[in-house]
Amino acid sequence: MASTFEMIPLCSGSSGNSILVRAKGMNLLFDLGLSCKRIVEALEKVGTDPSSVDAVFLSHSHSDHISGADVFIRKYNTDVYATKETLRSFLTVCKKEHAPCLDHEISEEIVFETDEGDVKVLSCCTPHDTAGSVCFKVCADDRSLMIMTDLGHVTDDIKSMAKGVDGILIESNYDYEMLITGPYDYVLKRRVGGPYGHLSNEDCAEMIRELIESGTRRFMLGHLSENNNIPDLAVRTVVDYLSGFGFAIERDYELDVAKRYEPSAPLVVCP
Ligand SMILES: [Zn+2]
Numbered sequence: 059m060a061s062t063f064e065m066i067p068l069c070s071g072s073s074g075n076s077i078l079v080r081a082k083g084m085n086l087l088f089d090l091g092l093s094c095k096r097i098v099e100a101l102e103k104v105g106t107d108p109s110s111v112d113a114v115f116l117s118h119s120h121s122d123h124i125s126g127a128d129v130f131i132r133k134y135n136t137d138v139y140a141t142k143e144t145l146r147s148f149l150t151v152c153k154k155e156h157a158p159c160l161d162h163e164i165s166e167e168i169v170f171e172t173d174e175g176d177v178k179v180l181s182c183c184t185p186h187d188t189a190g191s192v193c194f195k196v197c198a199d200d201r202s203l204m205i206m207t208d209l210g211h212v213t214d215d216i217k218s219m220a221k222g223v224d225g226i227l228i229e230s231n232y233d234y235e236m237l238i239t240g241p242y243d244y245v246l247k248r249r250v251g252g253p254y255g256h257l258s259n260e261d262c263a264e265m266i267r268e269l270i271e272s273g274t275r276r277f278m279l280g281h282l283s284e285n286n287n288i289p290d291l292a293v294r295t296v297v298d299y300l301s302g303f304g305f306a307i308e309r310d311y312e313l314d315v316a317k318r319y320e321p322s323a324p325l326v327v328c329p
Pocket residue numbers: 071072075120122123208281
């Protein structure tokens with residue numbers, strides 16, 4: 059019998075990111091970008107004991123992805139998985155040491171063996187303005203979930219990894235007009251909007267179109283900018299763009315927005 063396979067964003071946005079994935083009885087935490095205390099509160103809200111988190115994966119070393127990881131890993135003795143570059147940057151910002159045996163450098167594929175079968179975590183390099191940045195896909199049986207944030211554009215490798223995933227949390231960071239006319243200085247506008255920055259609502263809409271054509275139905279918009287986006291605007295941009303290709307929400311796809319500071323409703327692949 060297939061067991062629960064789902065993802066629950068605990069927080070999402072430029073202010074902090076953390077996503078819980080439950081698969082075959084495992085609890086995997088992707089990024090820990092709020093304080094340990096707030097992540098623990100969020101985990102408890104969704105009925106998960108923080109000490110039952112089996113592994114923490116860090117996508118890259120920006121603070122909105124790692125700020126709570128140091129304390130969490132020491133407190134709960136949790137294994138942490140990241141690329142060599144991310145691990146190195148993370149260790150330089152840790153306030154105290156944790157057991158070195160908890161640190162795991164990731165290769166392209168990590169396999170966890172459980173009583174119910176394997177859970178695989180695949181990673182793929184993302185074009186983002188820090189070394190060793192990756193996105194993740196989690197596979198259990200023949201189902202898969204993906205977390206795709208913090209990337210300036212979608213590379214062919216990422217597209218091929220994402221093809222046919224059952225559900226995805228995808229970055230919809232900024233509205234182009236809001237970014238251009240907004241409060242950021244010129245350098246920051248160029249960074250966010252550049253090929254190593256973040257995906258705009260429009261970029262996200264185009265990626266969703268390709269994914270719908272590959273069979274994906276469940277989408278959650280995430281990592282929205284607080285200054286350069288509004289959840290309703292992000293949704294409207296995606297829905298309007300897709301309707302131009304004949305795709306209708308509810309009929310052809312499900313769409314949600316991950317909440318900024320609190321847990322969102324789960325994106326469920328297997329109940
Ligand atoms: Zn980020």
